[in-house]
Amino acid sequence: MAEAGILSEDDRVELIRGEVLAMSPIGPRHNAAVLRANQSLVRLDEYDEPQPDVYLLRPKEDFYASGHAGPSDLFLIIEMADSSLEYDQGLKMHLYAEMGVPEYWVSDIRNDRLIAYSEPRENNYAALHLYRRGDTITPSLLPGCQIPVHVLLP
Numbered sequence: 001m002a003e004a005g006i007l008s009e010d011d012r013v014e015l016i017r018g019e020v021l022a023m024s025p026i027g028p029r030h031n032a033a034v035l036r037a038n039q040s041l042v043r044l045d046e047y048d049e050p051q052p053d054v055y056l057l058r059p060k061e062d063f064y065a066s067g068h069a070g071p072s073d074l075f076l077i078i079e080m081a082d083s084s085l086e087y088d089q090g091l092k093m094h095l096y097a098e099m100g101v102p103e104y105w106v107s108d109i110r111n112d113r114l115i116a117y118s119e120p121r122e123n124n125y126a127a128l129h130l131y132r133r134g135d136t137i138t139p140s141l142l143p144g145c146q147i148p149v150h151v152l153l154p
Contacts, residue, residue, distance in 0.1 A: 016095060018047035024084045029109050029154045044071055044099040050092060053107075054078035056139065071099045075141045078152065082109040089115070098123040102141055107152045114149050 001007040001020070012023040044050070056075040057064070064073075077096055081088040088106050096104045097120040104125065106115040113132050117125035118140060131137050135149045 014051045016048055016050060016091060023051070024087070027082055030080050030082045030084075044095070044101075048095060048099065050095065052077045053080045056142070071101055074101050076103045076105065076139045077101055078105045078107060080107045080109060080152075085110055093117060093125070094123045097121065097125050103139055105137070105152070109154055112153060114152055 007013060007020075012025070013020050014023055015021075055069075055077045057069050058073045058075065060069075060073070079088040079092060085106070085108060093104060093106075097117070100120050102118065102120065104117040106117075108115055113130055114135075114137065116129045116131060116137060117127065118129075119126035131149045133150045133153065136146045137149055138146050
């Protein structure tokens with residue numbers, strides 16, 4: 001749509017279930033959490049191209065220059081949620097589970113915690129775990145990668 005001039009590169013939108021939806025504005029706390037966690041665009045199918053804050057992809061020699069990453073390329077998606085908490089825990093969580101994203105983490109900025117979803121089943125996750133500052137979390141597909149929870153919170 002940007003190439004056709006319908007949207008500009010600066011429009012804050014994402015494609016969910018074939019519908020272009022406006023994204024919440026990024027506040028300073030949300031931005032700080034994203035910047036801190038990022039110290040790598042994901043296409044799920046032809047109708048879903050969400051814009052996650054942080055994601056870990058399988059390494060690829062051309063760095064995905066040949067095409068967008070898809071669900072099978074994803075290790076993990078992380079959303080930083082302040083004003084978007086309900087949206088990230090609702091529609092986005094169900095979408096990621098439906099597409100088989102192995103793990104989905106929500107940095108719950110409001111409540112100073114990390115919510116980790118895993119074991120996708122249809123349009124939901126079978127497992128949910130809560131983490132706080134001082135905890136560490138390890139992505140299931142990257143068992144040698146321990147991440148201190150505080151780096152995912154502002």
